[in-house]
Amino acid sequence: MAKVLMFHRVLPEKQIIYPNAYSTFGTLISQEYFEIILSCLTDNGYQFVNVSELTKRKKNEKLVALTFDDGYSDNFDFALPILLKYNATATFFPVVNPCKDNTVLPLDIYYQCIDEMNLSETERTEYISGTAKHNFYWTVPDKQINVLNSLFKALPQNNRVSYMSVEQLIELSDKGFEIGSHGMTHSLLIAEYMNKEKVLNELQNSKQYLEEITGKPVISYCFPAGRYNAEMIELAKQVGYTSTCLVLRNINENEVLPSYERIFVQPNSLDELKSALGIE
Numbered sequence: 001m002a003k004v005l006m007f008h009r010v011l012p013e014k015q016i017i018y019p020n021a022y023s024t025f026g027t028l029i030s031q032e033y034f035e036i037i038l039s040c041l042t043d044n045g046y047q048f049v050n051v052s053e054l055t056k057r058k059k060n061e062k063l064v065a066l067t068f069d070d071g072y073s074d075n076f077d078f079a080l081p082i083l084l085k086y087n088a089t090a091t092f093f094p095v096v097n098p099c100k101d102n103t104v105l106p107l108d109i110y111y112q113c114i115d116e117m118n119l120s121e122t123e124r125t126e127y128i129s130g131t132a133k134h135n136f137y138w139t140v141p142d143k144q145i146n147v148l149n150s151l152f153k154a155l156p157q158n159n160r161v162s163y164m165s166v167e168q169l170i171e172l173s174d175k176g177f178e179i180g181s182h183g184m185t186h187s188l189l190i191a192e193y194m195n196k197e198k199v200l201n202e203l204q205n206s207k208q209y210l211e212e213i214t215g216k217p218v219i220s221y222c223f224p225a226g227r228y229n230a231e232m233i234e235l236a237k238q239v240g241y242t243s244t245c246l247v248l249r250n251i252n253e254n255e256v257l258p259s260y261e262r263i264f265v266q267p268n269s270l271d272e273l274k275s276a277l278g279i280e
């Protein structure tokens with residue numbers, strides 16, 4: 001049974017400044033740890049494949065698909081060299097707008113504000129995984145900046161993260177890595193603020209844009225925050241995707257495309273990862 005691993009950001013340990021909301025939430029791991037994972041997978045006989053290849057391979061093969069959500073530029077700077085060193089392919093799921101426009105997502109500003117404030121552990125936890133985060137996250141992306149302005153006294157002048165440029169996405173594609181789509185704006189497709197037209201915009205426009213820049217078909221789609229339902233998979237199929245990536249599978253959903261649950265790789269959690277992979 002193939003395994004699909006989910007990553008977001010990768011930075012050399014010495015460049016990770018704490019407190020760090022990404023690390024706390026699990027979406028930032030060190031480059032050193034990333035290399036340990038690839039070494040462990042290689043030693044245990046895993047073959048690296050792209051998400052879109054999974055459907056073409058036999059069930060009994062020992063396959064692993066590495067996936068990177070969102071499209072942070074640290075993927076290019078720090079994950080790519082390790083991938084090349086281990087001759088490992090991967091699938092990248094960039095959010096189109098921040099890559100195209102050289103901007104960041106409101107969530108990045110939210111995390112930066114939290115880390116730059118002097119918060120108690122309880123307050124931090126609330127901001128990172130409590131109601132405040134939930135309410136922010138389920139607000140329409142266009143309005144998230146208003147929420148930021150109401151939550152925080154001042155927003156940072158400079159963003160501490162950046163997204164991959166179009167040139168970098170093209171280079172990844174040219175090197176043989178798969179570029180899938182994670183939408184235009186990171187809108188949660190099943191959120192109340194969405195409608196069919198907006199969902200199709202996210203699915204279709206991102207696909208078209210990424211196909212134009214890479215010159216290759218974009219056939220894997222990754223649901224932002226793993227939020228989906230059967231209808232969204234049906235729409236993904238209608239616009240031409242052939243597989244989707246989830247986080248956790250909803251039970252009792254009828255899937256019309258191969259859809260993969262993924263192992264969320266948290267910082268320094270090799271034992272948990274090994275047990276999820278069934279490695280002794």
Ligand SMILES: [Zn+2]
Pocket residue numbers: 069070182186224225
């Ligand atoms: Zn995402």
